[in-house]
Amino acid sequence: MEKLVSLAKRRGFVFQSSEIYGGLGSVWDYGPLGVELKKNLIERWWRSMVHEREDIEGIDSAILMHARVWEASEHVSSFTDPLVDCKQCKNRFRADDESIKGTPGEEDAQCPVCGSKGTLTAPRMFNLMFKTFMGPVEEDASQIYLRPETAQGTYVNFLNVMQSSRQKIPFGIAQVGKAFRNEITPGNFIFLTREFEQMEMQYFVKPGDDEEWFEYWHAERMKWHKELGIDGNKLRYHPHGEGELAHYAKRAEDIQYEFPFGWQELEGVHNRTDFDLSRHQEFSGKKLQYVDTVSKDRFTPYVVETALGVGRLFLVVMADAYREEAVEGESRVVLGLHPSIAPIKAGIFPLVKKDGMPELARSIRDDLRKRFPVFYDEGGSIGRRYRRQDEAGTPFGVTVDGQTTQDQTVTVRDRDTLHQDRVSLDKLAEYLTERL
Ligand code: GAP
Numbered sequence: 001m002e003k004l005v006s007l008a009k010r011r012g013f014v015f016q017s018s019e020i021y022g023g024l025g026s027v028w029d030y031g032p033l034g035v036e037l038k039k040n041l042i043e044r045w046w047r048s049m050v051h052e053r054e055d056i057e058g059i060d061s062a063i064l065m066h067a068r069v070w071e072a073s074e075h076v077s078s079f080t081d082p083l084v085d086c087k088q089c090k091n092r093f094r095a096d097d098e099s100i101k102g103t104p105g106e107e108d109a110q111c112p113v114c115g116s117k118g119t120l121t122a123p124r125m126f127n128l129m130f131k132t133f134m135g136p137v138e139e140d141a142s143q144i145y146l147r148p149e150t151a152q153g154t155y156v157n158f159l160n161v162m163q164s165s166r167q168k169i170p171f172g173i174a175q176v177g178k179a180f181r182n183e184i185t186p187g188n189f190i191f192l193t194r195e196f197e198q199m200e201m202q203y204f205v206k207p208g209d210d211e212e213w214f215e216y217w218h219a220e221r222m223k224w225h226k227e228l229g230i231d232g233n234k235l236r237y238h239p240h241g242e243g244e245l246a247h248y249a250k251r252a253e254d255i256q257y258e259f260p261f262g263w264q265e266l267e268g269v270h271n272r273t274d275f276d277l278s279r280h281q282e283f284s285g286k287k288l289q290y291v292d293t294v295s296k297d298r299f300t301p302y303v304v305e306t307a308l309g310v311g312r313l314f315l316v317v318m319a320d321a322y323r324e325e326a327v328e329g330e331s332r333v334v335l336g337l338h339p340s341i342a343p344i345k346a347g348i349f350p351l352v353k354k355d356g357m358p359e360l361a362r363s364i365r366d367d368l369r370k371r372f373p374v375f376y377d378e379g380g381s382i383g384r385r386y387r388r389q390d391e392a393g394t395p396f397g398v399t400v401d402g403q404t405t406q407d408q409t410v411t412v413r414d415r416d417t418l419h420q421d422r423v424s425l426d427k428l429a430e431y432l433t434e435r436l
Contacts, residue, residue: 001260004322005189007333011392013037013318014190026186026193028311033392036343036373038197041313042176044340045199048224049174056172056201057165061153063178064134067144072283073152073276075129075145078247081184082123089114094184095123128181130194146180151305153177154202155276158288158301162204169290169301170213172203176310188261190311197310202272204290204301210250210271213304218253218269221306225255225266229338230320234258238265248275257316266316267308274300317341321393327418330383335393336416339436345372346412346432347389351401353378361400364410364428368398371429372436390415396432 008014012031016023030038050058070076082095084104091113095104102108105122130146133139147153154161154173161173176199186192205213218237226232240252251271256263277288277300291298321336339345348365350357358378365376375394377385386397397413404410408425412432423431 001189001319003324003333004260004318007322007335007391008034008189008318026183027195028190028193033343034314037317037337037341037393038310038314040341040343041317042197042199042310044228045224045308046174046176049172049199049201053172055167055170056174056203057161057167059154059157059161059173059175060177061150061157061175063147063180064144065147065153065156068283069152069156069280070129070145072279073155074247074279075148075152076127079129079148080125080127083126083184084123085121086111086114086116086119087121088116088119092184093120097185126182126184128183130180130182147178148181149179149307150175150177150198150200151202151272151307152276154200155280155288155303156284158204158277159286162290168293170203170205170209172201174199174201176200188259190315191259191261191264193311196312198307199310199313200305200307203304203306205304206292207274207299207302210273210302210304214251214253214269214271217304217306218255221267221269221308222255225316228317228341229336230257230316234320235266236263238263246270248272257320259315260319266312267306270305270307272303272305274302276303277301332387333391334415335391337393337395339395342393342395343373344375344389344392344394345436346374346396346398347385347394348374348376349382349385349397349399350378351382351399355402356405357400357402360404361398364398364400364425368429368432371433386413396435398428398432 011033013034015029015031017027017029018024050056084093084095089111093100099112101110104120107118109120110117111119129148131143132146133142134144135142154175178195179198180195183192183194186194203213203217225235234257236256238254238256245252249270250273253269254265255267257266281288289298289300317337323334323336325332346368348361350361362376365374368374389397395415399411409422410425410428411420412423413420
């Protein structure tokens with residue numbers, strides 16, 4: 001994990017937020033390579049969820065919503081974690097933190113940081129939503145929240161989307177956007193953060209069809225992760241037991257990944273029943289129902305949700321792709337990212353800085369970058385330049401050498417196999433595009 005964090009910073013994938021001020025706890029910024037990788041992951045998800053399907057529409061709802069939304073969704077009353085404080089060292093923990101020995105609030109409880117006994121307070125419930133104020137007056141009436149999930153913005157727009165797109169049930173609404181949670185014990189780099197991005201899809205079905213659609217989506221989502229190139233041996237399902245189920249869920253199953261710190265949730269698939277639509281119906285007074293045009297049945301749809309964190313997926317693809325290996329007696333670090341999500345698609349290198357090679361290599365760069373991101377590098381030995389791109393996850397290296405000026409061909413090196421093909425310049429763009 002340390003090596004991954006160090007690579008992420010060194011190569012411009014992820015930086016700590018406000019680093020020059022000492023950083024802001026568990027908030028992260030994405031650098032030049034990180035923002036490309038993140039954008040590619042989102043694009044791939046959006047393409048498979050929205051563009052390639054007839055039955056799913058996209059939406060982008062606002063982060064700020066009417067305060068009543070969060071009362072209706074029960075986030076105000078139930079989106080809480082039990083929190084304990086150490087009166088001695090002032091550290092805070094979740095009451096269910098496994099490193100706490102004894103019962104918080106009792107004499108036997110021991111602080112996992114300073115080791116004091118009897119200094120942990122009894123648990124009190126702590127709401128994870130960030131509060132802010134709308135307008136100039138900071139009073140209760142103007143208090144609103146930063147959304148802790150994108151899903152509610154989708155539910156309150158259920159009718160708008162259905163009517164404007166003329167979708168019929170079953171159909172889904174997909175959304176990508178920021179969410180905020182004031183996590184008590186965030187950590188493990190970008191795994192659990194206070195500001196994050198979600199890719200969520202709410203699929204509206206007829207009550208009674210929900211179990212079948214749950215099975216469908218939980219299989220689809222696993223397939224999607226495997227197609228992204230994530231090692232299938234490091235993915236598994238984790239069904240939620242009674243105690244684990246969120247307040248809105250009838251059934252939930254996580255797709256877990258074996259992170260360097262153990263098996264943890266990557267994505268959640270939830271059967272949210274008609275909980276959210278019914279609650280918004282009750283609180284807003286607006287009917288959120290569907291009328292079947294054939295049977296004339298009127299019902300409040302059930303929802304099967306797929307909920308994935310962008311940063312969580314980012315960490316999984318980085319961890320899964322990271323490898324160290326020896327090649328021809330030299331060690332190299334490789335990020336074996338799937339070519340479709342790699343931030344840079346090809347490195348362009350003149351073998352030496354003379355004989356017209358840099359000029360030719362730059363003109364190849366100018367041509368290719370109209371199609372996808374490429375990187376020109378003439379600094380250092382060719383081996384070093386290859387290795388710099390290997391650890392950035394760049395799948396191809398295009399080298400202009402002495403032969404190029406004579407026969408208009410370049411070598412294309414594959415990051416993973418190290419195999420080199422000689423490719424004619426007029427076929428180069430096509431050759432690379434096919435492999436991306
Ligand atoms: N709308 C349902 C929902 O939000 P969730 O299981 O709380 O369900 C869904 O979150 C996904 O969002 C998680 O599987 C994870 O990938 C991501 N996620 C949740 N909280 C996060 C946090 N604090 N930091 C990073 N990612 C988070």
